Amino acid sequence: xxxxxxxxxxxxxxxxxxxxxxxxxxxxxxxxxxxxxxxxxxxxxxxxxxxxxxxxxxxxxxxxxxxxxxxxxxxxxxxxxxxxxxxxxxx
Numbered sequence: 349x350x351x352x353x354x355x356x357x358x359x360x361x362x363x364x365x366x367x368x369x370x371x372x373x374x375x376x377x378x379x380x381x382x383x384x385x386x387x388x389x390x391x392x393x394x395x396x397x398x399x400x401x402x403x404x405x406x407x408x409x410x411x412x413x414x415x416x417x418x419x420x421x422x423x424x425x426x427x428x429x430x431x432x433x434x435x436x437x438x439x
Contacts, residue, residue, distance in 0.1 A: 349404065353397045354429055360394045361425035363387035368422065394419055 367387050370379045395416060402412040415432065418424030 349397070349401065350433065353394075353401055354433060356390060356394050356397055357425040357429050360387070360390040360419060361423065363390050364419075364425075365422055391419055394425065 363383060363386055367380065367383045370376045370383060398412060398415045398419075401407065401415075402409075407415075411432075415428050418428045
């Protein structure tokens with residue numbers, strides 16, 4: 349499940365960046381609708397997976413909230429991947 353979460357997190361983060369680009373830089377309305385729908389679906393999947401991992405990995409509510417809120421910030425999901433899964437954990 350962690351591997352799937354990491355893939356979804358990366359796709360969600362990329363889709364947010366692409367969506368912001370086409371919405372505010374290129375202003376291509378038809379692409380914004382298509383990418384926006386894909387991003388919305390990825391956001392929902394990311395949120396559900398984060399909640400499932402909260403219980404599976406026994407995350408605190410604070411850690412879950414940080415993971416959830418990171419999906420609203422550009423590059424936030426990439427930070428979660430690094431901070432929660434790649435950085436060596438102090439035991």
